[in-house]
Amino acid sequence: SSQAPVLPVPAGVNRAAMVNGKVIPRTRVDAVVKQQAARGVADSEQLRQAVTDRLINFELVAQEAERRGLTKGVELQSQIEIARQQVIFEAYVQDYFRTRPIPETTLRAEYDKVKQQRGEREYKARHVLVDNEGEAKTIIEQLGKGAKIDDLAKQSKDGGSRDRGGDLGWQAGGTYVKPFADALAKLEKGKFTTQPVQTQFGWHVILLEDVRSVQFPAFDQVKPQIQNVLQEQEIQKIFTDLRAKAKIE
Numbered sequence: 001s002s003q004a005p006v007l008p009v010p011a012g013v014n015r016a017a018m019v020n021g022k023v024i025p026r027t028r029v030d031a032v033v034k035q036q037a038a039r040g041v042a043d044s045e046q047l048r049q050a051v052t053d054r055l056i057n058f059e060l061v062a063q064e065a066e067r068r069g070l071t072k073g074v075e076l077q078s079q080i081e082i083a084r085q086q087v088i089f090e091a092y093v094q095d096y097f098r099t100r101p102i103p104e105t106t107l108r109a110e111y112d113k114v115k116q117q118r119g120e121r122e123y124k125a126r127h128v129l130v131d132n133e134g135e136a137k138t139i140i141e142q143l144g145k146g147a148k149i150d151d152l153a154k155q156s157k158d159g160g161s162r163d164r165g166g167d168l169g170w171q172a173g174g175t176y177v178k179p180f181a182d183a184l185a186k187l188e189k190g191k192f193t194t195q196p197v198q199t200q201f202g203w204h205v206i207l208l209e210d211v212r213s214v215q216f217p218a219f220d221q222v223k224p225q226i227q228n229v230l231q232e233q234e235i236q237k238i239f240t241d242l243r244a245k246a247k248i249e
Contacts, residue, residue, distance in 0.1 A: 117174035126166035136196030136203035
């Protein structure tokens with residue numbers, strides 16, 4: 001018979017089902033139900049039965065795949081090992097932050113920093129980016145004579161905005177490098193910079209089309225995103241520390 005032999009249930013295992021002698025422990029059902037709870041699905045007998053049925057199907061397919069020798073393939077073994085390490089990694093990270101939660105004061109400090117960087121205004125601007133100051137001054141002269149920045153932007157080095165007439169869209173000042181942001185903040189609506197603005201990218205001529213006030217979201221509203229960012233930074237530090245201690249060849 002191709003059916004697996006019936007094996008004794010290990011002591012202490014509270015089984016949810018038995019498939020061809022292989023136990024599906026209730027803890028496995030609990031783990032899936034917990035995952036569903038994280039997605040907002042309430043625990044219920046119907047859910048547990050559906051999870052159990054799904055795990056039975058998985059087990060049946062796994063047994064059939066093993067019988068056909070599929071599980072011995074190098075590629076599948078590699079995928080299984082990667083999945084195993086990902087699960088271990090996620091468990092490690094959860095345990096790490098359970099015992100070392102990021103303090104509320106750190107979260108608030110990061111919120112205040114981001115809020116200050118973003119500022120209370122957004123700018124709708126166009127610019128032309130060129131290689132040298134002389135080119136930038138020529139563009140300023142042409143603007144002064146009535147030329148359209150949309151046309152002048154065709155010579156811009158900034159490929160992202162060149163085809164849109166130099167349009168940078170609505171952006172907070174803090175999203176730009178400091179010399180650019182400072183020049184933008186000093187401009188009046190409808191005016192352009194009368195002196196070229198130098199950044200590490202080259203020389204800019206900037207025209208401010210519009211300004212609007214922005215309401216920064218409340219701390220509680222963005223707290224989860226801030227926590228995720230800081231946790232990711234902490235995870236990178238974990239990698240760095242572990243690599244420093246390891247022998248990697």
